[in-house]
Amino acid sequence: MRATLAIAQRDFKGFFGTPVGWIAACIMFLVAGLLFYIVTYGLITRGQAVDPVSEILGSLTGFLNYINIFIVPIFTMRVMSEELSQGTYRLQTSAPISTTEIVAGKFLGIMFYFGVIGLLMLVYPLYVTLFAQPDYKVMLAGWLGLMLNIAAVVSIGLFIGSLTKNAVISYLGSVFFIILFLFSAYVQGAPEWYQRSVNILELGNDLVRGIVKTSSLAIYVAICGLFLFLSRLVLETKRWRV
């Protein structure tokens, strides 16, 4: 546990120690700011909204869910593929800790980063509370949806990252695989449960609308669990396969 936190904390600090963390944050805030402007402008000119705050947060998180497919793999690439190629992964494997602790640490480190970004993103809906009365529960559900979507993408990215030492392949491979994963929901003849589970963007939209279902939470947990387990498996076999 101590080692997991040590890895998470180091990775989190590492993102801010290099330009990557700052640039990614800039992109996300730039997009969010533009969206905020467009959505509020639309609301003001149309002049009709039942709950302006959740509408603003809804469009923001809805769109962030899409761009995160392209931003999150930058981070998973850094903590997996780059550590494998630069040899710093050896620091972790030569310590008396399990692969599970290592994978958990890497996962948490990225989640800390996006947690902070997500909290800062709340500034937009909170700003609107000056002018309107929001439903805070819906807001919280939307934020949870954003975080869960990121968590799912992070675990997929970590898995793809564990397969290669090459950073470029890791990034492009993750983006490609995530898109493939999402679109596999639309394959003709796929079982219904599969279509429902794989389309995490749709699940996220439910949460943004304030619909929290145990089944959707369970699906997120299952996706994260599966891909984190697979990355652990890949790292573990490296010891034997090289």
Next chain:
Amino acid sequence: MIEVKGLVKLYGDRKVLHGLDFSVGPGRVCGFLGPNGSGKSTTMDILAGLLGPSDGEVRVCGHDVVTHSKEVKAVVGYLPDNPPLHREMKVREFVDYVARLRGQKSAARKVAVDRVLEDCDVSDVADRVIGNLSKGYRQRVALCSALVHQPKVLILDEPTEGLDPNQIVHIRELVRKLAKDRTVILSSHILSEVQATCDDVIIINQGRIAAKTSLTEEASRSPSMLFSFQGQGSDAAASWLREKSYVTEVRPFADKPGTLVVDFLDDFCREGADANVAKLNASLVQGGFGVTGIAEHKGGIEELFFHVIKSQNQGGLTP
């Protein structure tokens, strides 16, 4: 301390270690000597518990590296050939992180980090960013991270690779200092490196142990010198030298024609008896044998190593 029996490692179909057998006792400094690609790093990865052996038994401090790799990792400090450093971190922060990875509690950690920074002479750069340090300093910071948990066994993969002569001397002194209370295994493809720091030497070539020898025994051998002669001068010189009372043996040097290996009585070359050697050299030159070179004969390990390198060259490989 370290016992290896029948160690085999396969990478796919390629066999890189062909049944290594050796053991290293407590408090010894053991050198792995061998050309690049001979299997040194693979062996060290296995000893540190990072790689699994394909066959054979490896025990470190009594723990099996396959079934008890956590215990092995807890007692081993490992410095791989490409030192694992997070370049954006500061030195103290980095060493503290490694100590945390190894589960040390905050109070003990501070003491341990300060001590190891002191031991490796990097206290003066403790607050600098690792990426901005010179290679010698970076190597020492990496050494700090291998030492912060006070390991009983220290494994160093080519610790002086790519350093300048001053830094090499510094790292050597450091290794000698560290070896006082732990077992050290270090690898190198440079003979003098191993001679300068190790008690025992294991020469590895193409995944096999080519030779095992103890340098402490080597040092107690009788003194010996190499004499090179022009043309056929060596034959006449050999019979002339054999008549001297202080010469115990004269034999031709296998690697270089026209050169003789001459062993002397212990007293002849002892410290402070330089005059004896000087007198002998003078009379050899005056004797008209055509002396072209005189050198100290460093003994078995050197011949052995060059023999290994040479046999590899004949196989069409680069040294």
